[in-house]
Amino acid sequence: xxxxxxxKQVPDTNEIKINPETGxxxxxxxxxxxxxxxxxxxxxxxxxxxxxxxxxxxxVSMGPPQAQDMLFECLAMGADEAILLSDRAVGGSDTYATSxxxxxVIDKYKKEFGDFDIIFGGRQAIDGDTAQVxxxxxxxxxxxxxxxxxxxxxxxxxxxxxxxxxxxxxxEEIEVKTPCMLxxxxxxxxxxxxxxxxxxxxxxxxxxWSAADCEVDLSVVGLKASPTNVYRSFTPRPKGKGVMVAGxxxxxxxxxxxxxxxxxHII
Amino acid sequence: xxFQPTKEQEFVRKMVRSxxxxxxEPIAADxxxxxxxxxxxxxxxxxxxxxxxxxxxxxxxxxxxHISYAITVEELSRVCASTGVICSAHTSLCCWPxxxxxxxxQKEKYLPDLLSGKKxxxxxxxxxxxxxxxxxxxxxAVLDGEEYVxxxxxxxxxxxxxxxxxxxxxxxDKSKGNHGITAFIVEKGDAGxxxxxxxxxxxxxxxxxxxxxxxxCRIPKDRLLGxxxxxxxxxxxxxxxxxxxxxxxxxxIAQGAFDVTVDYMKSRKQFGRSLSKFQALQFExxxxxxxxxxxxxxVYKAAFKKDQHVPYSVDAAMAKLYAAExxxxxxxxxxxFHGGYGYTKDYPVxxxxxDAKITEIYxxxxxxxxxxxxxxxxxx
Numbered sequence: 113x114x115x116x117x118x119x120k121q122v123p124d125t126n127e128i129k130i131n132p133e134t135g136x137x138x139x140x141x142x143x144x145x146x147x148x149x150x151x152x153x154x155x156x157x158x159x160x161x162x163x164x165x166x167x168x169x170x171x172v173s174m175g176p177p178q179a180q181d182m183l184f185e186c187l188a189m190g191a192d193e194a195i196l197l198s199d200r201a202v203g204g205s206d207t208y209a210t211s212x213x214x215x216x217v218i219d220k221y222k223k224e225f226g227d228f229d230i231i232f233g234g235r236q237a238i239d240g241d242t243a244q245v246x247x248x249x250x251x252x253x254x255x256x257x258x259x260x261x262x263x264x265x266x267x268x269x270x271x272x273x274x275x276x277x278x279x280x281x282x283x284e285e286i287e288v289k290t291p292c293m294l295x296x297x298x299x300x301x302x303x304x305x306x307x308x309x310x311x312x313x314x315x316x317x318x319x320x321w322s323a324a325d326c327e328v329d330l331s332v333v334g335l336k337a338s339p340t341n342v343y344r345s346f347t348p349r350p351k352g353k354g355v356m357v358a359g360x361x362x363x364x365x366x367x368x369x370x371x372x373x374x375x376x377h378i379i
Numbered sequence: 380x381x382f383q384p385t386k387e388q389e390f391v392r393k394m395v396r397s398x399x400x401x402x403x404e405p406i407a408a409d410x411x412x413x414x415x416x417x418x419x420x421x422x423x424x425x426x427x428x429x430x431x432x433x434x435x436x437x438x439x440x441x442x443x444x445h446i447s448y449a450i451t452v453e454e455l456s457r458v459c460a461s462t463g464v465i466c467s468a469h470t471s472l473c474c475w476p477x478x479x480x481x482x483x484x485q486k487e488k489y490l491p492d493l494l495s496g497k498k499x500x501x502x503x504x505x506x507x508x509x510x511x512x513x514x515x516x517x518x519x520a521v522l523d524g525e526e527y528v529x530x531x532x533x534x535x536x537x538x539x540x541x542x543x544x545x546x547x548x549x550x551x552d553k554s555k556g557n558h559g560i561t562a563f564i565v566e567k568g569d570a571g572x573x574x575x576x577x578x579x580x581x582x583x584x585x586x587x588x589x590x591x592x593x594x595x596c597r598i599p600k601d602r603l604l605g606x607x608x609x610x611x612x613x614x615x616x617x618x619x620x621x622x623x624x625x626x627x628x629x630x631x632i633a634q635g636a637f638d639v640t641v642d643y644m645k646s647r648k649q650f651g652r653s654l655s656k657f658q659a660l661q662f663e664x665x666x667x668x669x670x671x672x673x674x675x676x677x678v679y680k681a682a683f684k685k686d687q688h689v690p691y692s693v694d695a696a697m698a699k700l701y702a703a704e705x706x707x708x709x710x711x712x713x714x715x716f717h718g719g720y721g722y723t724k725d726y727p728v729x730x731x732x733x734d735a736k737i738t739e740i741y742x743x744x745x746x747x748x749x750x751x752x753x754x755x756x757x758x759x
Contacts, residue, residue, distance in 0.1 A: 188390060306394040308441035309427030311387050350482075 113167045113270060115157045116221065117191065118214060118233035118249065119150040121175050121182035125238045128288070130347045137345060146182045149234025151189075151303035153296040156264055157232050158190045158304065164270075168192050172217050174202060174210060183318045188310035189303070195221065198322040204335030207240070211248030214322075220251055220326035229270065231293040235260055243295070250293035257293040258286050262300050287339040380494075382676075384446070384521075391432075391447040395454035398427065402591070408536035410585035411730050416541055417585055420462055420575060425496020430469055431457075433686075434478055434555035439491035449627040454617075455636035456631025457638070460734035461585035468537040469493070469626030472742075473500025474563065476546050476617045483717040484541075485564065489544055503533035503565075503591050504614050511747055513548075513614060514557045518593060520549035525600050527563060529593040532575065535741070540574055541590030544569045545750040546617070547591070548610045561609035564602045571596030582733035619692040621742045622694040622699040624680045627663055627755070629702035629738035633671050636713040643717055643726070660716065667709045674702040693755040703738035710735040 123142045145283065146154075156332050161167040171186040173179055183194035195217060221228070231253075231337040236243035240253045240359070250257035262283070263276035270290065278297060280369040323330060331337060356370065359365035373379045384392075402423055412419050424430055432448040434440025456463030473494050477485060477500075492498040510516035516532025529549055538547075542667060545565040552559035575590030601703055605613045641664070644654040653661055677698040683693035710732035715720035721728050739745045 133719075184386065184390065185393075188394070305398050306390060307426075308391070308432050308443060308447075309436065310428075311390045311394065312436075312442040313448075318520050 113159065113165060113230070114228040115160060115167055115169050116218065116228050116231045117154045117157050117169060117171045117186070118148070118231060118246065119154065119171050119173050119182065119186055120147045120187075120234070120237045120239075121145070121179040121238050122147045122239040130345050132347060133272070134341070144178065144182065146185055147237045147239075148236050149236060149238075149296060149298060151234075151275070151302050152298050153232035153234050153294075153313045154186055154189060154191060154278040155301045155303040156294075156296055159232065159301065160266065160346075161190065162231075170195060170221065170228075172214060173197070174213055175204075177320070180318050180320070184298075185306060187313070187316045187318070188306035190310060191309070193316060196318060196320045197323070197326060197328075198320050199328075201323040201330055202328065202333045204338065204341075205333055206338035206340045207242050207244035207248060207368065208340070209333045209335075209338045211245050211252055212244070212337070214249050215252040216326045216328040217321065218249070218273065226228075229290045230273070231255070231291070232297045234274065235295045235297045246293060247296040253293065255291055255293045256288045257295070258288055261294045261296050264294065264296075264300065266374075295311055382687050387443070387451060389678075391443070392450050394427070395429070395451045396457075398423070398429070399455050399458045403455060403462050404458040404515060407461075408724065408727065408730065409584075410459075412584075413725065414579070414584045414721050416587045417462060417465075418541070421465060421496070421499065421541070424462075424466060428496075430496035430499075431468060431474065431494025432470065434474060434490070438478070438486060440493040441494075445623060445685045446679050449623055449678055449682040452624050452627035453631035453634070453675075455538060456628040457635035458733075459585070460632050460731070461583045463628040464583055464625070465499075465538055466584050467621065467628055467710050468502065469500045469542075471621040471624040472502030472617055472710050473542070473544055474754075475620050475740040476502070476604060477564065478612055479616070480562065480613050481564075482601075484601070485604070489564065492539055493544060498543035499538055499541055500544045500546070501536050501538040502617065503536050503545055503547040504618075505535050506531070507534055511744060512753075513611070514560070514581060516550045516560055518547070518549040519660065520551050520561060521601065522551075523597075527600060527602065528595045528597065529563070529565070529571070529596040530572060530595050533591040535578065536589050536591050537741070538587055539591060540577055540587035545591065546604060546613075547593075548614050551591075551607055551610075555608060557611040559606045560614070561607050562604040562610040562613040563598060564604050565591075565593075565596065565598060569598055576595070580737070582730070582735070582737055584733075591629075605690055616692075618742055619695050622748070623678065623681050623685065623691075625738055625742045626674070626681070626695070626698040626702040629699070629706035629735065630671065630674050632731050632735050632738070633667075633674065633702070633706045633709040636710045636728050637664075637667055637671060637734075640713040640716050641725055652715065661718075663712060667712060670705045670708060674698070674705040677701050693752055696743070696748040696751035699738075699743065700745050700752070703735075703745060706735035706738050708731075 122143050123146045127142045129138045135180040141323045157169045171194040196216050233246035257274050260278040261275045264279045265274045274287050357369045426442045431440040432443040433445045436442040452467045489699045520527045520529050547565045551561040571594045572591045575592045578588040647654045681694035681698040713728045
């Protein structure tokens with residue numbers, strides 16, 4: 113089988129802060145990580161490889177040259193190769209422009225390596241939280257897609273997959289023919305660690321493509337081709353500290369609580 | 380001179396830190412309290428290749444370097460020193476001598492299983508009457524036809540109760556002193572070989588430290604490791620590498636105690652302000668950070684020289700001496716900074732202080748390290 117995993121390098125949002133005056137992200141000193149949902153996407157592909165060792169996993173990403181570190185991590189976890197689209201022409205892309213660019217990378221992949229069976233992606237990236245790029249890639253590649261995948265099973269003939277899709281109030285079980293695009297959630301699996309053999313493996317390679325290498329239509333990528341852009345980032349004003357209702361007895365505390373509700377005209 | 384870690388070394392630290400914080404830290408206090416060897420963690424270390432880092436891939440190793448191995452033991456020990464020494468004793472004291480002195484057949488027979496972690500290794504040199512003075516070996520090996528017959532016992536053997544393969548020293552010719560010692564490979568299950576008492580220790584309580592007993596233990600002649608009479612050299616060169624492992628363990632313990640103390644000092648308030656705001660304590664922490672970094676440089680330098688295949692025994696001795704003393708210095712201070720809480724098992728610094736002490740004792744006491752270092756100054 114041939115599997116593509118879409119992955120993104122993101123700032124570790126646990127460590128990030130916003131400059132309150134400029135509204136921009138303070139990225140200095142913030143470590144970059146493999147987007148968590150994308151790690152789940154890769155893990156599902158690696159589980160397939162555990163089951164069918166001839167599975168070939170290609171991780172595809174778009175970003176600055178430093179994103180190769182994230183791809184190195186994907187290879188050390190067990191992916192076979194990685195492709196990075198890195199070009200100033202695609203910088204500043206929103207989800208629409210990004211999916212155009214990634215779709216061009218996938219078209220080029222097909223030319224070079226032939227058809228693939230499944231594209232796994234993360235549900236969403238923790239820096240943008242849009243959950244749009246995966247579905248847009250599927251549309252542009254004319255693939256059936258299932259989002260919010262929490263369970264995955266491949267049929268014995270490898271022609272169909274049965275997935276469980278998480279909804280707000282339940283699940284859907286869907287059978288879908290390959291090739292298809294699936295976006296994965298953290299409930300799907302527990303990503304493995306890098307392995308020592310993976311870290312020291314010198315045979316795996318990261319290929320960096322320019323926009324020209326994958327014949328990207330420059331009119332549909334980059335900042336100018338992006339119909340949306342971030343107007344302002346801000347930290348929501350923190351809520352005030354909670355009020356502790358005091359009193360010596362339970363009855364007194366309740367009475368004080370009721371009195372404060374009345375004071376605020378809540379009751 | 381270049382102090383920049385390689386990309387691989389950076390990823391090794393990232394991987395092992397994540398592994399240690401997820402797999403080892405949550406159980407570290409419990410396994411210490413229960414004196415329980417973490418079999419499940421060893422299986423996971425095996426799965427991810429942590430038990431064969433600095434060995435070639437052709438033999439089943441990860442194809443890594445000794446700095447990466449040092450980083451691994453350091454990061455494991457940062458949260459659980461018992462887990463750190465399991466990795467160190469297996470790698471440095473069992474895999475390495477077989478890799479370095481074994482015949483092609485021995486390497487082929489033992490290393491793939493050891494390096495993949497399918498089997499665990501241990502090393503037997505110390506005896507009740509032969510500690511620092513290793514030449515006082517009482518365990519004897521006598522050639523009887525196609526077999527060697529071993530009689531005697533070993534004490535304080537790390538991984539003893541859980542190991543499958545043991546590199547064991549025994550006297551083959553007492554009249555020759557050190558030159559009468561020979562190294563052998565003993566397997567769990569060999570007739571006449573058994574595990575004796577398990578030690579009840581001050582620290583590293585989750586590691587297995589046992590006696591090895593040989594009562595007419597018969598092993599095939601091809602289990603001889605190296606040459607007859609070469610055992611002292613096998614043992615001493617093995618311990619040179621082992622000291623890098625223990626120095627890394629000490630470094631990790633010191634760093635771990637330091638890190639949890641920084642967090643504690645930020646949250647603990649006395650006299651209306653955090654401990655971290657008191658300059659007297661800040662200066663103590665500055666001193667500790669400096670010592671830890673100095674220890675780290677000594678450890679990595681010794682590992683670097685081992686990778687370069689240049690003599691490193693004095694470097695390893697200095698690294699172990701200094702890192703072990705740093706571990707004791709830092710953990711003792713860290714307990715002090717935690718006050719009464721630091722003396723309880725509710726905080727990890729109590730365990731770390733107990734764990735630190737052994738690094739000044741095993742694989743050559745601090746005094747032995749000074750003997751090695753002094754010999755490089757004044758000659759033997």
